[in-house]
Amino acid sequence: MKKYLSKALAATSTALLLVCLSACGGANEADTSRIAALEQSLSALESEKNEIAKERDRYNGLYQDLERQLSALSETESELSKCREDLARVTDLNEKSTTRIKELEDRIESLESRKKDLTSQLADTQKKLSDAIIELASPERKPAERVSSEYVDPDGTYTKLTSVTKYRQNELPCKSYLLLDTPDVKSKKILECNEIYSYSLSPDATRVxxxxxxxxxxxxxxxMYDIRTDSLSELALPDLPIAYAPSYLEWLDERYFLFVLQLDHGTVSRGGDVYVYDTETGEYRRIVANPEKRFQISEIHTYGNDFVVFESVMYDETMNFTVPKHNVLTCDETMQLIRGKSEIDLSAMTAPEK
Structure with a gap:
């Protein structure tokens, strides 16, 4: 019996030992995986630390450049002041040494030129430093997309424009671009600038x-972007009034497009007059003139070959409050204004909306 119990105890001990070894093996495998994950996280943190160190070195370099330029500018101004004092003394004493006077004048001219160069370099460095600080402190938020209406041909093919604007945390746009989608291309970037305000696709879907x-x-x-030739051009508008610029754009037909000419600054600038641009001749002129400056057209919408809707606002006499208005011209009436080289005043045509 004792012999039997001894064998049973030995078998039980062996089984328990095997269970413990198995558990330890599983624990060791989990610890190994955890250690590997921690090592990967540590490696990522080290990489991020190195990138931050590089950025810090870049900003330190900019600060050092700025300090050197400030020091050089201070030295130049000091020497310039001394030269001016010497020149004043020489002039006051009415010395006949014209050679010395000429040397001082040449030196002053040279120092003035150097001061101008240093001032320009200083302004450039300050701008770079400011941009770097803004870039570091204001990461971009999720891009905002604005999609235009799709153009669908009778045979079913389509053309679509998508406007994408990236903003910073301070809500200021930092970059905008237009994407083109057709059966042949997908999300093709056709324009990139600081901010896209308005865009329009021609009725025949050939130009933007x-x-x-x-x-x-x-x-x-x-x-203007030509889809057929994949070419982008800038339209020359040299004769527009000072401080005014095109804001809202809308095609009228395949040849003409309309644009609102708006004051580009001020708190009461909501729109302006309407101009037409001839893409065949490059000529442009006003077709909707509003003598009442309280009346401002802000947007234009063309509906096929039928009519054009002008969205506008009318300010009160204090220029503090506005009333929305809508004015409508048929496409034929609009073309008559263009062909007849005439203008129309829309301010009194439609009663204000409630």
């Missing part, structure tokens, strides 16, 4: 117009 108007002022460019 767009602009980068902004109420912050600056230069506004009107772009």
């Amino acid at each position: 117009i767009a602009d980068n108007f902004s109420l912050e002022g600056g230069s506004t460019t009107v772009y």
Whole structure:
């Protein structure tokens, strides 16, 4: 009996030992996987640390350049001041040493030129530093998309434009671009600029117009993209009034497009007059003139070959409140204005909306 119990205890001990070894093996395998995951995380953190160190070195370099340029500018201004004082002394004493006076004048001219160069370099460095700080402090948020209506041919083929604008956390746009989709191309980037304000696809789906108007002022460019030739061009508009720029764009037909000419700054700028642009001749002129400056057309919408809707606002006498209005012209009436080289005042045509 004792012999039997001894054998049973030995078998039980062996089984328990095997179970413990199996459990330890599983635990070791889990620990090994956890250690590998931690090592990968550590490697990623080290990589991120290196990138941050590179950015820090770049910003330190910019600061050092800025300090050197400030020091050089200070030294130049000091030497310039000394030269001016010397010149004043020489002039006051009425010395006859014209050679010295000429040397001082030449030196002053040279120092003035160097000061101008250093000032320009300083401004450039400050802008680079400011851009770097903004880039570091204001990461981009999710892009906002705005899709135009699709153009579908009778045979079923389509053309679609998509406007994508990337914003920073301060809600200011940092980059915009237009994407083109056709049966032959997918999401082709046809235009990239700081901000796309308005764009329109021609009725025959062969050309695109767009602009980068902004109420912050600056230069506004009107772009035209030819889908058939895959070419992008900038339209010249040299004779527009100062401080005014094209804002809203809309095709009238395959030849003409309309645009709103708007004041590019100010809190009461919501629109303006309407111009027509002839793509065959490159000529443009006003067709909707509003003598009442409180009346401003903000958007234009063309509905086939039937009519054109002008969305507008009418300010009150204090220029603090507005009332929306809609004015309608048929496409034939609009073409008569173009062919007859005449203008129309829409401010009194439609009663204000409630």
